[in-house]
Amino acid sequence: MRTIMKNIIQKYLLILLLSGSLQAVSAQPVALQDSLAKGNQLYTAGKYAEAAKTYEAITSKGFESFELYYNLANALYKSNNITYAILNYERALKLQPTNEDARFNLEMTKRQVVDNIDLLPEPGFLRWWHELINSRPADSWGTHTLVSFFLFLIFFALFLFSATIRNKQLTFWLAVLALSYSFVTYSFGSTQRSKLVNHNSGVITERSIRMKGSPSESGTELFILHEGLSVQITDKLGDWIEIRLADGNKGWVKESSLVRI
Amino acid sequence: MMIFRKIQSLLFILLIALPGWAAEKVTFTMEAPQVVELGEQFRLAFSVNAKGQNLKLPDLKDFDVLMGPSTSQSTSFQLINGVSSSQVSFSYLYVLRAKKEGRYTITPGTITVDGKDYTSNGQTIEVVKGSAKPSTGGVDTPTTTPGTVPKSDLFVRMNLDKRSVHKGEHLTATIKIYSKVNLNGFEDISIPNYEGFWAQDIPLPQQISLQRETYNGEIYNVGTLKKTLLFPQQTGNITIGAVKIDCIVQQRVRKSQSIFDDFFDSFASVKATITSDPVSVNVTPLPSPPSGFSGAVGKFDIRSSITAKNVRENDAITIKLDVTGNGNIKLINPPKIAFPADFEVYDPKTNSNFTASDQGLNGNISFEYLFLPRFAGSYTIPAVNFVYFDTDSKKYVTKTTDEYQIKVEKGDGTRSNQVISAVAKEDLKQLGTDIRFIKTGPVILQPKGYTFFGSFAFYLLYLGGLLTLLTIYLLNQKRIRENANVARMKNKKASKVALKRLKEASGHLQSGSDEKFYESVTRAFWGYLSDKLTIPASELSREKASDELTKHSVSSTIVERFVQILETCEYARFAPDGGSAKMHELYEEATDVMSVMEKEIK
Numbered sequence: 001m002r003t004i005m006k007n008i009i010q011k012y013l014l015i016l017l018l019s020g021s022l023q024a025v026s027a028q029p030v031a032l033q034d035s036l037a038k039g040n041q042l043y044t045a046g047k048y049a050e051a052a053k054t055y056e057a058i059t060s061k062g063f064e065s066f067e068l069y070y071n072l073a074n075a076l077y078k079s080n081n082i083t084y085a086i087l088n089y090e091r092a093l094k095l096q097p098t099n100e101d102a103r104f105n106l107e108m109t110k111r112q113v114v115d116n117i118d119l120l121p122e123p124g125f126l127r128w129w130h131e132l133i134n135s136r137p138a139d140s141w142g143t144h145t146l147v148s149f150f151l152f153l154i155f156f157a158l159f160l161f162s163a164t165i166r167n168k169q170l171t172f173w174l175a176v177l178a179l180s181y182s183f184v185t186y187s188f189g190s191t192q193r194s195k196l197v198n199h200n201s202g203v204i205t206e207r208s209i210r211m212k213g214s215p216s217e218s219g220t221e222l223f224i225l226h227e228g229l230s231v232q233i234t235d236k237l238g239d240w241i242e243i244r245l246a247d248g249n250k251g252w253v254k255e256s257s258l259v260r261i
Numbered sequence: 262m263m264i265f266r267k268i269q270s271l272l273f274i275l276l277i278a279l280p281g282w283a284a285e286k287v288t289f290t291m292e293a294p295q296v297v298e299l300g301e302q303f304r305l306a307f308s309v310n311a312k313g314q315n316l317k318l319p320d321l322k323d324f325d326v327l328m329g330p331s332t333s334q335s336t337s338f339q340l341i342n343g344v345s346s347s348q349v350s351f352s353y354l355y356v357l358r359a360k361k362e363g364r365y366t367i368t369p370g371t372i373t374v375d376g377k378d379y380t381s382n383g384q385t386i387e388v389v390k391g392s393a394k395p396s397t398g399g400v401d402t403p404t405t406t407p408g409t410v411p412k413s414d415l416f417v418r419m420n421l422d423k424r425s426v427h428k429g430e431h432l433t434a435t436i437k438i439y440s441k442v443n444l445n446g447f448e449d450i451s452i453p454n455y456e457g458f459w460a461q462d463i464p465l466p467q468q469i470s471l472q473r474e475t476y477n478g479e480i481y482n483v484g485t486l487k488k489t490l491l492f493p494q495q496t497g498n499i500t501i502g503a504v505k506i507d508c509i510v511q512q513r514v515r516k517s518q519s520i521f522d523d524f525f526d527s528f529a530s531v532k533a534t535i536t537s538d539p540v541s542v543n544v545t546p547l548p549s550p551p552s553g554f555s556g557a558v559g560k561f562d563i564r565s566s567i568t569a570k571n572v573r574e575n576d577a578i579t580i581k582l583d584v585t586g587n588g589n590i591k592l593i594n595p596p597k598i599a600f601p602a603d604f605e606v607y608d609p610k611t612n613s614n615f616t617a618s619d620q621g622l623n624g625n626i627s628f629e630y631l632f633l634p635r636f637a638g639s640y641t642i643p644a645v646n647f648v649y650f651d652t653d654s655k656k657y658v659t660k661t662t663d664e665y666q667i668k669v670e671k672g673d674g675t676r677s678n679q680v681i682s683a684v685a686k687e688d689l690k691q692l693g694t695d696i697r698f699i700k701t702g703p704v705i706l707q708p709k710g711y712t713f714f715g716s717f718a719f720y721l722l723y724l725g726g727l728l729t730l731l732t733i734y735l736l737n738q739k740r741i742r743e744n745a746n747v748a749r750m751k752n753k754k755a756s757k758v759a760l761k762r763l764k765e766a767s768g769h770l771q772s773g774s775d776e777k778f779y780e781s782v783t784r785a786f787w788g789y790l791s792d793k794l795t796i797p798a799s800e801l802s803r804e805k806a807s808d809e810l811t812k813h814s815v816s817s818t819i820v821e822r823f824v825q826i827l828e829t830c831e832y833a834r835f836a837p838d839g840g841s842a843k844m845h846e847l848y849e850e851a852t853d854v855m856s857v858m859e860k861e862i863k
Contacts, residue, residue, distance in 0.1 A: 032706055033704070033706070036704060036706075040699060040701050043699050044699075058706070059709075062708055062709050063706040063707065063708060063709065064706070064707060064708075064709045064710075065704050065705060065706050065707060066700075067699075067700040067702070067704045068704065068706065070699065070700055071699040071700060074696055074697075074698070074699045075699075077696055078696075101697040101700075104696075104697055105696040105697055108694065108695075108696050109696070137712075138712045138713075138714040138715070139712055139713045139714050141714065142712070142713055142714030142715075142719060146719070146722055146723070149723060149726060150726050153726045153727070153729070153730045156730065157730055157733060157734070160734060161737065189714045189715075190714070190715065192714075193712050193714050193715050196710060196712060197710055197712075
């Protein structure tokens, strides 16, 4: 009787775990995989513009993956579309923030951007903190928080069932540790997820625009920005958005002059 | 008189030597001016360098034959280092006069020499309307003041065969002097430097020979001073500067009324400076060149050769590219060969060989590429694409050479060790920068913006974990409770079971099976204690049992009696000696102890 119940619980958990990935896998038609392979072939054959079109057709159907954005960006770079190459490298890096190849290629591509902006110096520990959060995508942190939560449950169970005082003390502290790790990684995960969902950064796609001091045409002109520059989006008012440059400067531009990453 | 003199000399020569005529190639030529004026006397001469017979001369009905044919003969004799050679030439001379204006063709004449027929060349003679000059051999009256030469009588022109060319396409510039006067020589010829061109002179005979040509309907003696091939190096309208020549002209001067004047003309040398008009050329740029354009314009062919295909490390190989054709050969850049990166390649050696003619620059240019494969392996030297601009089709043409496969074997160690002592470490050679290649592995496409984190399933897993823990906890609690019940039940049943077993023992007692009796008694006690004290039967021993009983506040006398019974049973089981009375006694004792124990155990 007990074993039957255990079996049911196990099956239930397994279904829960798989449902996330199953949902994604079952939703992608075979045709998209085929056109992805076709895009790769075109790229290898040196037909970059056609390859880029093939990849773009997949993204326009509402699907994404790190590899798709990365390959698309490569094809755009090779067909001399630097701005959109940067946009797609940034998108790829959002899905896999630490991918070395994408970072390298983005670096290469950014050399061809007109504007040279010095990064705002960040205190050491803060930079370290951001790098730590950025070191994994949302789902990876999600796995961390879930696994550590289950560890907490196991330690808590052991705490309940252990007979001696020593064992109870040990399992109690282990449970506390696992639970706090779960909380921290949960917050990391939600930060990463919000970046992905909120699209609060963008790449300027107009050849040259003027950044204004206020959200209107009559606003004071602050800077001239050129295409290919990555910016943070901090506010929105009508069809104007407030952007923040990497050197900390802020200003308003028309929303149509950039594409959100 | 001249003929007489010639015959004289002939006789003289014949007297000196009469060797057989050297067997030389027979040439039979016709000579006549190209242009004559109407009414002018001119010579038509046929010459042959052997004695011939049966001379057939062309029909000369368009001309008045004033004299001829008169025959003359000349012989030259040479003795060099004891080897004698001689030349003979016969000429047949006419003096003609044109009847009408127009172009007339004099058909070739034929002659038979040693039984073979030879044909001369033909010639076209243009007859133009004469100038007002008296054609008779009277005294020339200078029309101009002495010391000057009119421009219409002496001038220089620069002729270009093309006025519009592509950059790099050749054109011919000819400097010609036109004269009606008696030219005695040139003092100074200054030729413009052909700025914006690469210039190559076409060789001309050392002696400038004047020929009759018409220009604007008038006959001039024309001399070609210089012919130059020009290859434009820049585009646009290029102007070539003027030619300036200082000429010395002999002019007849009429002095005052001396009676000798009519017989002896006196001449004076007059210096005349003539300059040509500057000319300009329109140079159009080439259409945008494809990659690999070598700068060659014209018509070319390329061949390549290699000295060796199977070599050892550090052996030198030479690839030779031979470009042959017509065009700006000298200006061709060495085509680039994409050698494998770690080959040691030297700068190509260029060798050119060409001749300039009216048709342009003909010849070939060769490029020798010396290289050393440094490491063993199989290499491919790709085909060379030689791109040139074809001036005929006005298109770029690509010629391709062969591709070479080179096999490099490991050096035998002797040579390479001398060259590179120890292993020469090399820095990685960066050939270029490029972005990294695309990802081609399997890909999981997800709907945009989808993350497992924060999804329903994600939170469900939390809930699942919590529920699992709760379930396990509750199940455990239940088990503990149930276990407690089982113990109580066993406790309750303990004495019943024990009594049952004792009854069994009494049965054995009556049937007289001793061994079974003792066994039943022992089992009754052990089973009773196991259930009563909730200790597994396997863990029970006599010491443990007595300890446990003492713990459960059983009096020490009962414990002692209990131990005594067990000892008796064990002893009797292995050494049965007592009679049934003793067994009876033990039975009584066992039931007694059991009932006391039942009361005392708490």
